[in-house]
Amino acid sequence: xSVALADVVKSYRLGSTSVVALRGVSLTVAAGAFVxxxxxSGSGKSTxxxxxxxxxxxxxxxxxxxxxxxxxxxxxxxxxxxAAHIGFVFQNFNLVPVLxxxxxxxxxxxxxxxxxxxxxxRARAALDEVGLSGxxxxxxxxxxxxxxxxxxxxxxxxxxxxxxxxxxxxxxLDSETxxxxxxxxxxxxxxxxxxxIFSSHDPKLIADADQQVLLRDGTIIDVVRRRDLFRxxxxxxxxxxxxx
Numbered sequence: 152x153s154v155a156l157a158d159v160v161k162s163y164r165l166g167s168t169s170v171v172a173l174r175g176v177s178l179t180v181a182a183g184a185f186v187x188x189x190x191x192s193g194s195g196k197s198t199x200x201x202x203x204x205x206x207x208x209x210x211x212x213x214x215x216x217x218x219x220x221x222x223x224x225x226x227x228x229x230x231x232x233x234a235a236h237i238g239f240v241f242q243n244f245n246l247v248p249v250l251x252x253x254x255x256x257x258x259x260x261x262x263x264x265x266x267x268x269x270x271x272x273r274a275r276a277a278l279d280e281v282g283l284s285g286x287x288x289x290x291x292x293x294x295x296x297x298x299x300x301x302x303x304x305x306x307x308x309x310x311x312x313x314x315x316x317x318x319x320x321x322x323x324l325d326s327e328t329x330x331x332x333x334x335x336x337x338x339x340x341x342x343x344x345x346x347x348i349f350s351s352h353d354p355k356l357i358a359d360a361d362q363q364v365l366l367r368d369g370t371i372i373d374v375v376r377r378r379d380l381f382r383x384x385x386x387x388x389x390x391x392x393x394x395x
Contacts, residue, residue: 152217152236152313152346154180154203159212159222161198172198174369175212180362182217182313183344185337187357190366196350199366200316203348205233216314234263238307240317244299246291246306252278253287256306263310277305281335297328304336308345317349321356330355 161173173195180186188196201207202214205221208229214222216236221229239245246255257274261267278287281301291299300320307315317336321329333356340347349356357363365373 153182153215154178154314154346154348155213155215156202157213157215159202159209159214161195161202161207161209172369173202173209176369176371177212178364178371178374180346180348182346183340184346184348184361185340185359186346186348186362186364187360188348188350188364188366189352189357193368194366195369196366197318198369200318200348200350203314204237204239204316205229234259235310236313238310238312238315240300240303240307240315240320242319242322244291244296244303244323246299246302248291251288251290252283252294252302252305255291255302256309259306259310273309274305277309278302280308280339281305295328296324297332300324300328300332301335304332304339308339311343312345314346314348317347317351319351319353320349321351321353326355329353333359 156176156178159173159176160171162169162171176195176199188199190196198207202209202222203216208222212222213220216232219232221232224232247258250258253271253274256277257270260270260273275287278284281304283298283301283305286294286298291302294302320336321332324332333353336347337359339345351357361377363375364371
């Protein structure tokens, strides 16, 4: 899925105060890319992912996904687009503790009113794809952190989305497990052509990205593509690396 943002502005109310989270952000991402959004806390990373995920709408500007202006869609249509085309992976896994791995993965398909047998077939296939073929009936509490995050990836994949958004997916994992998860997601991206967009501080994930987007104070201050990473980095990217 291709992504294009043009002059996007988003603010939130905190009591009587208005906080601007994004200030005229413009960005393009090619279909099938593996992209990391980086920046300090409060820079607007989560807001950007929420807009791309059709969870929020901008106050101004345009968000286009595969050429569709999702920012202008009514809430119900935006929700339907999200359910059909976008998968999410969260830092804290967000699994339902009383459901098995299989049931957690099947749940998004049930929301699409898919046949129960087909839901379970697709959920099994997604779990097998992420290396959890023997753990379908385990509850989340009986899984390791890395296994729980693999369940979350399977849940994101099961709808066969065109776009997967991941908010700090390796933050709660040790370095070895995090590296395994990055390799897994990179392999899925290459095999399926799905676009992945992450917010992350993980240096391994950042190093493997096709495109790095650097946010600061709600503004994109640099975009570096993989072919440029082996040349001289821009001043903004050098400063970000020094502050990391």
